[in-house]
Amino acid sequence: MTAGLSAHSAAHSPGHPAEHSAAHSPSRPAVRSFADGLGVLNPAGWFGPTRPSGSGRDGRRRTADRLLDLGIYLALVALVLYFWQASPYFMTQRNLLNVGAAVAVTGVLAAGMTIALIAGQLDLTVGGNIALTSVVVSLVIEDLGWGTPLAVVVGLAVGVVIGLVNTALVVGVGINSIIATLAMGIVIRGVALISTDGQTKPLTNLALPDFLQDRPLAIPTSVWILAAVFLASWVVMTFTRAGWHIYGVGGNPSAALRAGVRTKRVYAGVFVTTGVLAALGGIITTGTSSSGGPNYANGAEFDVLTAVLLGGIGLAGGSGRVQRTLAGVLVIGVLNNGLTLMSVNSYYQQLARGAVFVLAVVLGAVGERRRAR
Amino acid sequence: MTAGLSAHSAAHSPGHPAEHSAAHSPSRPAVRSFADGLGVLNPAGWFGPTRPSGSGRDGRRRTADRLLDLGIYLALVALVLYFWQASPYFMTQRNLLNVGAAVAVTGVLAAGMTIALIAGQLDLTVGGNIALTSVVVSLVIEDLGWGTPLAVVVGLAVGVVIGLVNTALVVGVGINSIIATLAMGIVIRGVALISTDGQTKPLTNLALPDFLQDRPLAIPTSVWILAAVFLASWVVMTFTRAGWHIYGVGGNPSAALRAGVRTKRVYAGVFVTTGVLAALGGIITTGTSSSGGPNYANGAEFDVLTAVLLGGIGLAGGSGRVQRTLAGVLVIGVLNNGLTLMSVNSYYQQLARGAVFVLAVVLGAVGERRRAR
Amino acid sequence: MTETTTAPLLSAQGVGKLFGHVRALRDVSFDLHAGEVLAVLGDNGAGKSTLIKALSGVYDLTEGRLRVRGEDVSFGKPADATARGIATVYQDLALVDTRDVAANLFLGREFRRGPFVDRRRMYREAERILDGFTIKLPSVRVPIYLLSGGQRQAVAIARVLVGGADIVIMDEPTAALGVQESERVLRLVRDLRDAGKAVILISHNLQQVWQTADRIMVMHLGRVAGIRRRADSTVEEIVKLIVYGDPDTERDPDGAPDAGTGEAGAAPDRPDGGTAHDPVKDTDRRAAS
Amino acid sequence: MTETTTAPLLSAQGVGKLFGHVRALRDVSFDLHAGEVLAVLGDNGAGKSTLIKALSGVYDLTEGRLRVRGEDVSFGKPADATARGIATVYQDLALVDTRDVAANLFLGREFRRGPFVDRRRMYREAERILDGFTIKLPSVRVPIYLLSGGQRQAVAIARVLVGGADIVIMDEPTAALGVQESERVLRLVRDLRDAGKAVILISHNLQQVWQTADRIMVMHLGRVAGIRRRADSTVEEIVKLIVYGDPDTERDPDGAPDAGTGEAGAAPDRPDGGTAHDPVKDTDRRAAS
Amino acid sequence: SGGTGTSTNAGAASGVTYTAAEVAAATGAYHVTPLFAVPKKLPRKYRFAFLSPGLSYPYFATWSDGMKAAAKFYGVDLDQADLNFKYDTELDQYKQLAVKGPQVVGSQPMNDATYQQARRDGVKTVLIDGTFKDVPHFGVDNQQVGKLAVDTLVPAAKARMAAAWKGRKVDVVGLTSPNCSDCDARVKASFAEAEAQLGIPAAHTTMLTPQGQDPTTSAGSTFNDFLTGHPDDAVLVVSYGDEPVIGSINAAKAAGRGGDVLAVSNGGDSAARLALRDPSDKSMLVAAVDFQPYAEGWNWVEAAIATAMGKPFATFSTQRVLTSANVDRYYPKDGTE
């Protein structure tokens, strides 16, 4: 290799000097000869999309860029610090648990939406799903008298069915998931409204509310559920084949299919997951409000999308982390909580929420740019 | 050219036999020789995205496929025929004008959203924009007493400012337009809420309501405005350089830039257009409700998106027609009107709307598939 | 050269493929033996990509049958072909840009340990395999989008080695590569052959084919125009097969009217069978699936 | 061959381009005269695409200057280059798939009649121009996505003729084409030259370059390794320039360890300067803008 | 103000008009008191139109049920449109219903454009729970609702402030709903009244707009935040409806602040009735102002008939306040459903 070439190479992959290859004692002689030139080629890539490269791996990156990458976590820390000094009540165990309980349903939905976005899909039926599930669970408990555990199972089954219908439209018929789930969401809420004739169905059997208002180890059940959902999502997406396949299918569906991933099954799994998580949200809602309501969670899909986008997920699929979404959800929760603690006028609260959102995405875009420089 | 090759060619472009080229007397000898082989190559294309080809140009296309392509127009006709026989009130001039008036604001917004989608962008600030505009116009008329024409100008200026802010975020900072406008929408509604302290601001000066309730040539002003907006959108998108550039920028931004199109200016024009059209919607709303309300048009962006998607626009940019959007808007308007005339329970109306939407997109997807076969 | 008299590893018999009313393949038959490189040549639209997609389980056949190691097979999906020991390097590489090298190498066949993926083992194995290539990758934990084109190509090829496949199909593996890199890929192809695997190599570069292939199959308008042992053929014959689908046809003289811009001293306008000619050069579109 | 002593149409002097800390071009100087074809060769990453993007106004220069017809120019955007009579055929063709042929041909310079585009005139002109190509297009009202690759390539090239540019830059116009189609494109290049235009042709196919170019500029690691008149050079010299950036260097013998899989009778592993060698073959990534 | 005089038994010659007893019997558990003695034989076939604010909201859905039942009972045609809380579309919705030529149109609230259009069309208007210009109306409007809540609170609040809460800062919290000007208006009316009657300054009033999936839970967590931020204060809670108040009571209970909260809810929906029956809520939930939406809906049809006939209708005398003491009497069937 000429000096020129290796200098060129070193400029792009500094941690991997050209000498590296010489140090090997290859274990597979048959392929050993396929080698050293490949590392020194045009690092900007020829085939793929023109993503930033090169500079992403060099030393400079480890300063402002890393900070910007941590954006949403920093925003969360900054808000916490601000409210901590601004209100003596903020940093108390009770208040923090309140924040957790307040974002439980949004968080559960956001976990599902994150998985869907990683798979390159969107599920906008979640609001209707919550309404229908809450109505069905209440009707099953009150009118059929089937008992709460069975009602919960029925509620989750509603989520599964919605997930399968979405799968049929998106995978079977081939409709873009934004359009398919937008339309299905209207239908589902119509069904919920018809089931109770527009009325809220209050629970008189309080097993579900009692369960959800319980505080095992001093932590509300809904916070436990939130934590469990995020833990499970993180484990599945990071450590299981299913999660790896979801990332693969989202990043390049055709490549995943050709690599032997059963992509239809993956999509079905994703829509069933978002459906079941929304149904879980509906069950939590039923418990915490002691009632099922066909008007519940109106527009919830867009609130959830806001939280997920705040976490900085890519819209193209194949990337995103549930832990960032959790941070996004908590930013919204902390903001609502802190502004209320400080008795900020509710119209200004709305402005503040919007402003934080704009700020977060601007910082995210600036970070993206610095990386692409 | 061998017989085999020309047979191959004929299979793909039957209307253009290989003999065609021989019939020419080329006017530019310098390039004449660059010729006949190019027409007979692999018709599936090598570089581009794998869009359907070939079969799109053959005879079979002109049957069921054309019908499916006309889907939204057929849906509109079918609904009109159905309601005509179902309700004696439907097919009256007065009722049809009411349908027009009822969809005026949605239609004006939908024209803007269509242009944005053709440009490959989305503007989700339109709901907040209507609210802010209506509030500003009312405040200007009532509290500043500036007179209605000036107030209208101020209202449109609000739309321009919102469009420019969106441009700054999307083009300047480089944020995805879905995220940027979702965030800005929250901010804008916050500003509207603060401006009137959450209250509706009624008009006592009735120049604007009177203007909008006027019926020149027996047609309500708002219908005239709707017609003018769609006519203008159609003319601009079909017959002007600006429109051609919007299609170009939406279809392939990088190609349009390299072809000398000033893409940033095009995007700015698009966002200002959606902003101004939303402001126009806000002004119509102010007039037809005789008041400005910070809660007006809540979630309007998604209603509008539904209408536009019903028109069958592609989400990828570069395609779509305002006349199809108008049909989508009218389908929603006719459906709402007809179901109300027939006194259908509101929950079943919701279900019917959802079902028509699902049906329309399923038919659209089936048509798309047939074409791709 | 390494052709044997044993049963073929892969055998296609009368294979055909219809897309609606377009007949992309008809009556394609050939055998592939262990330890040989079969090059597939043909002009644009000849059906090469369709053929390899059929062999890889991306498309199902409309006619004919495939046998692998003497058994009739039918591939409903790519995973079925993989299970039969067929590995494909697609021209678009088929990598997931957002995932790291190891995740791409093992996509669809991740190692597991109980219910979880065995990340450490995959990273270790990925390092081992790519160390075998002595390729300079920053790390097997780097996402693909940060890699150069050559590095990506290497990862795509390494996927073949992960599965332990013995039938390897490569669709224009050198189309995007420069001189030295192309050579290395071709050397890998020969190494695979020498390790007893069967390789199908699609290329438009006759010179590279000549360096590498044992047999050459030329396709023309969806048919097999001819199969030749490289050692028994000439470049001229192959070029004629590619262009006319027939080794004996002379070009129809009025195929393209002469522009009369005649340029003394310039190279001839048409392939004249000279060895210097690079007959076909092509880039496949992004593979449809 | 057609080189003249008149002032160059285009002249680059000490042109350099930095991406952050990556120096993609440094000190590139050359002249381009009317009625000549200048081929630009170079290995992957040599800077060819960066250079033509700088000449087309896609990138602005960090160093050096450009002169067109003797005047200093500075291109802030592609439209500035177009206005100076520079037209570029990008390798990704830069067509808008959803728009029809005429809209693509005239994109950015639509004919107008009052406030409106003159559609009839554009359709008429588009037909006239493409009739000149005697290309079989279904109609100039067909959207690009329905066209075959060759038809698309023709539309992209026809764009050059629409503007009446006299400096034409083509980035691998034949990369996706088969034998006959490549020939036709090269013939068009020569036709353009003969019509007095100046053409810059980027290609990795030395054989094609040899058929077409008057002068050859080889780039290596962002620099000009050398400019040769084709008539005065040899393929061997050009290959050395491409690979080593220097016509005299002999290959470093331990550049790549020999695998020892030696194959008697096989073609040599490395370019040996034989005319049969196709030194570089490459596909550019989708052009970034 | 709207209806004048009492016509309930004015023309109640037996068999000519429906009697209060007949109406009470027809409405069962809702036990509606008629506003107008409707003739059994109406002068003509009437057609009415009503613009419902949002039928997905249970309160308005119940209104609608009452109207539909009354229309059936009295033999009039009724068309309803659902504004879906898009009040800005009222005029358009009105016009669509006006095609059928109704004699009377009703809505809540009504804007000037719709009012003017109805006048131009010669359609009479009857408002419910709101006032507009000279339009006949009944029920309680936002100002009255806000005042009524505080009226109901005052005795209990004064007692507390004189005893357990003596010397403590007393806040008034108004729970509203996002994007609901009417809700905000009610809450603000309560604030004004609390200042007038209890001397609580504006600075000690806070309007909260809970964000979440359902009104009960979201109000609970937001109110919880408020309690956390005001650990030493006593709080009077008002709202636009029942569910947010129930949420806030639940939150206070969970936070162990039951002694610091007094609340009145508006509406008298099932959620409030359940809470009134719950002994653990007794110390906090003073009362639920019972709007009897079903009765109001029923009454609107009577008022519309009266208006169409050019007759006056009786003054609506709701202000029925549900307490733990009387809830079983007014809603005897609730518990057994």
Ligand SMILES: Nc1ncnc2c1ncn2[C@@H]1O[C@H](COP(=O)(O)OP(=O)(O)OP(=O)(O)O)[C@@H](O)[C@H]1O
């Ligand atoms: N999905 C499809 N639908 C319809 N026709 C198709 C499809 N895929 C391929 N074809 C047709 O089949 C024929 C063979 O195409 P194929 O892609 O296999 O050619 P190829 O030899 O790979 O050509 P190239 O060298 O251009 O890649 C062509 O005529 C093509 O138009």
Ligand SMILES: Nc1ncnc2c1ncn2[C@@H]1O[C@H](COP(=O)(O)OP(=O)(O)OP(=O)(O)O)[C@@H](O)[C@H]1O
């Ligand atoms: N936008 C960019 N940002 C950073 N570096 C870049 C950018 N574009 C090109 N480069 C670098 O500039 C150098 C020259 O790239 P260029 O694309 O001009 O090469 P090329 O000669 O066209 O190669 P190929 O034959 O592979 O297309 C490479 O090292 C590349 O990594």
Ligand SMILES: [Mg+2]
């Ligand atoms: Mg191919």
Ligand SMILES: [Mg+2]
């Ligand atoms: Mg290049």
